[in-house]
Amino acid sequence: MSDYRIEKVRRPVEVTLTNGQRLDGDLFVQTSTRFRAGPEEPIDLLNDDEPFLPLVLTTGAAYLVHKAQIAVVGTQLPEGDDAVDRALVGMKVELTLVDGSAHVGSIFPEVRANRQRLIDALNDLSLPFVALFTADQLQLVNRRQIAYVRPVN
Numbered sequence: 001m002s003d004y005r006i007e008k009v010r011r012p013v014e015v016t017l018t019n020g021q022r023l024d025g026d027l028f029v030q031t032s033t034r035f036r037a038g039p040e041e042p043i044d045l046l047n048d049d050e051p052f053l054p055l056v057l058t059t060g061a062a063y064l065v066h067k068a069q070i071a072v073v074g075t076q077l078p079e080g081d082d083a084v085d086r087a088l089v090g091m092k093v094e095l096t097l098v099d100g101s102a103h104v105g106s107i108f109p110e111v112r113a114n115r116q117r118l119i120d121a122l123n124d125l126s127l128p129f130v131a132l133f134t135a136d137q138l139q140l141v142n143r144r145q146i147a148y149v150r151p152v153n
Contacts, residue, residue: 009039014074015055015065018145020099023065025057042075043140046129067128071097073140077133091118092152095132097145104152105134118151 008028015023029040045053052064090106097103107130109121125143132139 011042011075013042013055015070016072016074017065017069018071018099018142019069023055023057023063025055025063028054028056041078042073043129043131043138046070046073046140047127067142068144071099071101071142071145072103073129074137075140077136077138090133091121093118093132094150094152095130095141096147096149097141098147099145103132103134103139103141105132105139107132118149122149 009031010026011029013025013027017023027042027045029042029045031039033040033044046067051068052066055063055065057063090108092106095103107121109124115124128143129140130143132141
C-alpha cells in the first residue's frame with residue numbers, strides 16, 4: 001500500500017438491475033473488515049450506508065451503480081461454512097421478485113427463541129440486501145424487490 005493507493009480485492013459479480021439489465025464485472029472490496037477476519041465481501045458493500053458502488057464491467061468500462069436500482073447480485077459462494085460455528089439454521093425459501101423472477105435457496109437468519117418462524121425472520125430483517133445461498137452461487141437480493149416469499153421443502 002502507498003500513500004496514494006488503497007489496496008482492494010476484486011470480486012466477480014453478476015448484477016441484475018430492477019429493469020432487468022444485467023451487468024457482469026468486478027466489485028472492489030477492502031482487504032479487511034472491522035467485524036470479522038478476512039476481506040470485506042460484496043454483501044458488506046451492498047449493506048453499507050453509501051448509495052452508490054463502483055462496478056468495473058468485463059469490457060473495462062467503469063460504472064457507479066445506485067444500490068436502490070439493483071435487484072440481485074450473484075457472486076461466488078463463500079469459502080468455509082460459518083453457519084455451524086454460529087449455530088444458524090437454514091430456511092429453504094423461494095423469493096419471488098416484483099419482476100416475477102423466482103430465486104430458490106436458503107437464508108440463514110439469526111432467530112431468537114421466541115421468534116423462530118419464517119415470517120418473524122423476514123420481519124426482523126433490517127439490512128437492504130438478503131443473502132440467499134443457492135447450490136452454486138450466493139445471491140444478494142434487494143429486500144425492496146421481494147414481492148413474496150414461500151417456504152420450500
